[in-house]
Amino acid sequence: MLTDALEAEHEALLQFLYMAPVGLVKASLDGEVHMMNPLSAQLLMPLAADSDLSNLFDALATVAPDLRHRCASFPSKFGTICDALRVQVSAGIPGKRDAQYLSITILKLDGERLMAVLSDVSVQVKQERLLEKNRAWFNAIFSGIQDYALVGLDSQGRIEDSNDSITRLTGLTPEQVEGTSYALFYPPDAITPERMLDRLHEADEAGWNLHEGYCVRADGSRFWASSLIVPLQYRTELGLPAQAGSLVCDEASYCLVIRNINDRKDAAESQHREALCDHLTGIANRRAFFEAAELELARVRRMPRPTSVAVFDADHFKRINDGYGHAAGDAVLFDLAEKLRKCFRQIDVPARIGGEEFAVLLPSTDLEAAQVAAERFRAMVEHATVSFNGMEIPYTISGGIACLSDEISGLGELLGQADQALYRAKQAGRNRICSWHELASTA
């Protein structure tokens, strides 16, 4: 019974040796071959003089002449004599044939026996060389370019690596930025942790994500930049077959390319203004507001977070028009838009959505924070006058706010709630902010 089991095991071992994807050679300490599998014979045959494979050291003498000595002088009774020693078996001919490389591992099993593991690593060496060459090329190119920086990001938007161009562009060294969020490159009020991840998701979905806006340098100064995020696919970039395991990284990662386009800022802004800005005030128009809000709602559906809107309306605006003239009314609207721009964060979207009606989209903002921001804006308007043609025109605004919740089906409903709150603020005497939620709770 025991003999049968042993025999079966022996048979299985022989089969393994025969089929193994590496060359296996068992030899005595002086290299005399006791056993070798077919792959070893195939790998050693082109090297051995007269096709003689009776001695391992003789067969490898032309490519690894010191192996015999290394094995003879190995001091321990067993252990690893050499580990994945790479030797070049044949030279390549550019465009015709690749160079051949063999990896040799030799283990001393005991006082009498050696086991050699041989494998053809030509493809691996070729890929490593290609990678090395690409890295050198990219470094040469990117260190030479003045206004680009290249940054590697992990799946959470943390900076994994960057090249020296980041210092030229931002004044921060690769060591300073490594491990921090890429939000570091943007003004704090222009990005939230959620928006930072949104951009990665949008890059996954569309293949890339492009953003134009201000970036900040280490000294706090700003420059107008375009930043492109592209998901990295190691497998396809390296041309690896699907099963080539070790070099493939399954964790998502991204490349962020930041480009200083300060000189194009004015042109970009005027193009942008044509399509998406209100002609009188220069802030977003109704269309741009709805586009931005729909995009934000799609982001919220993918990754929930508090989101609010505020709507504002100038109080008794007809009286201003009638009392000071229509042009003065325009100046008041312009002033209102300017104050919105100053008072809210860069990531917020203030827009003129009607004659004297304004709205602000407040991403990643709960009701309480929306209330604080809206109140700050109301007070700012109340405490200043607009200078126009030698006149000082005082005005006030009323505001309504609403925060997205599970019960709300879409943007229309959210704006509807904010409008109802605004109506209440008007009814309650103007120059005040109401929230839809306080209406709902007192109803």
Ligand SMILES: Nc1nc2c(ncn2[C@@H]2O[C@H](COP(=O)(O)OP(=O)(O)OP(=O)(O)O)[C@@H](O)[C@H]2O)c(=O)[nH]1
């Ligand atoms: N100057 C100027 N006036 C505008 C513009 N668009 C709308 N208006 C005026 O804004 C006024 C809005 O008036 P109403 O809707 O009656 O409201 P109101 O006088 O502001 O009063 P309440 O909203 O109730 O506080 C109208 O007189 C419009 O003609 C604009 O672009 N420029």
